[in-house]
Amino acid sequence: AQSVTQPDIHITVSEGASLELRCNYSYGATPYLFWYVQSPGQGLQLLLKYFSGDTLVQGIKGFEAEFKRSQSSFNLRKPSVHWSDAAEYFCAVRSGYSTLTFGKGTMLLVSP
């Protein structure tokens, strides 16, 4: 069965510092991968997605993610974090009928 692991429950980053959120997946076929962001009390916003092709994917708000098949990873990165990036981030893999299996999330805290 497919699964997604986000090893870090919480991460604290200083404003202006770089960010990397880890995501590892388990899926038998070519994975379709997503990163979503959720601000407190809000819905999910799609940051970026990987379906095929270039393994470095650009998303909104200056985020990017790199798909590494050999490591079964899809880590999210941002070169310089802003205070408004503080939120919870979810990695997900798509399965049959476009259902999604989500990781448990990583809460990003941004310190001044």
Next chain:
Amino acid sequence: NAGVTQTPKFRVLKTGQSMTLLCAQDMNHEYMYWYRQDPGMGLRLIHYSVGEGTTAKGEVPDGYNVSRLKKQNFLLGLESAAPSQTSVYFCASSYSQRGRDTEAFFGQGTRLTVV
């Protein structure tokens, strides 16, 4: 274009009461889904539908029923609410082009508390 709309946004139920959550999408999507979100658990699939009149169980279907009588609507029912069903519920929809560049579009969520 409203996208995916969930009704209601907030609800408090007493144990044993019943209620229905409504999800409506105006994008002519074939597929629709209900997820629940609990702290530290991410989102988990409750039920989904691949077309009008069809439904299927997801990862955590117990205690819920669903119906898809119209293509644009997907209803989630709780017949006898339990405190364990306190959660935030998200509806989503997507196109049916499997293997193509499709993504799910999410509603804003329904926060349900069962006391």
